[in-house]
Amino acid sequence: MASTADSPPSWFTPKRLLIIFCLINMINYVDRGAIASNGVNGRSRTCDDKGICKSGTGIQGEFELTNFQDGLLSSAFMVGLLLASPIFASLAKSYNPFRLIGVGLSVWTLAVAGCASAFSFWFIAIC
Numbered sequence: 001m002a003s004t005a006d007s008p009p010s011w012f013t014p015k016r017l018l019i020i021f022c023l024i025n026m027i028n029y030v031d032r033g034a035i036a037s038n039g040v041n042g043r044s045r046t047c048d049d050k051g052i053c054k055s056g057t058g059i060q061g062e063f064e065l066t067n068f069q070d071g072l073l074s075s076a077f078m079v080g081l082l083l084a085s086p087i088f089a090s091l092a093k094s095y096n097p098f099r100l101i102g103v104g105l106s107v108w109t110l111a112v113a114g115c116a117s118a119f120s121f122w123f124i125a126i127c
Helices: 014-036 058-062 067-091 097-116 121-126
Strands: none
Touching (some): 014 097, 067 097, 067 121, 097 121
């Protein structure tokens, strides 16, 4: 007979894990889309010949980013993702994958909070 320490918790069912993983995956894609769609939906501040200026929209308008800086944000995000993916994949062989998911979600939550409180281009690029 197995001890109670070896038995999984009652919430640890395949159906619930699938729901949790699907929700995490959906939130991840929404987060990716926030930066990726900025070049399409965002617009930097523009001024016409008469000196009348229209404020920008999205991240590009809020931080007064050039198109280069906007593209750099997407590139920085992808570089971070490309560096972290093989590291976490190799760690999953020797550590509990659920703990790694927890660590990854914690780091991601801190990065999202940092980006939400960003006050400049470089601050958001580092997050």
